[in-house]
């Protein structure tokens with residue numbers, strides 16, 4: 122396997138685990154605010170990011186590659202307002218889309234079609250993840266009072282009416 126592609130995939134394991142950790146932090150923040158719907162949403166997202174990391178780990182092992190696991194930085198559990206974690210999440214998903222696209226492009230250039238095929242699943246997943254956070258932001262912004270918007274959405278969604 123090409124060294125550059127391998128190292129980029131290795132870093133992507135780290136990025137996914139960092140995202141998982143960051144979303145766990147956001148989940149804790151919302152939980153402490155009593156916003157259970159948002160806490161659950163970020164907790165589930167955190168688990169998904171962990172799964173993404175494992176998918177890449179398994180792919181590298183299937184290709185018989187040695188794997189280095191890098192440091193994960195601390196994650197915020199406090200934010201300046203309720204909107205911040207969602208804006209942060211949308212931006213970091215856009216960043217992930219760029220990174221995956223870059224590795225995808227490189228794998229095509231280097232004729233590593235196995236990796237390109239493997240990454241196509243991630244590209245599809247990114248469309249979903251970006252739109253999930255974008256839709257949530259749009260919904261919240263329909264109400265002028267942000268705190269009220271969170272309360273309403275939390276109540277509606279907890280009752281399964283959203």
Ligand SMILES: [Fe+2]
Nearest residue numbers: 137169170173
């Ligand atoms: Fe991910």
Ligand SMILES: [Fe+2]
Nearest residue numbers: 140170214250
């Ligand atoms: Fe994601």
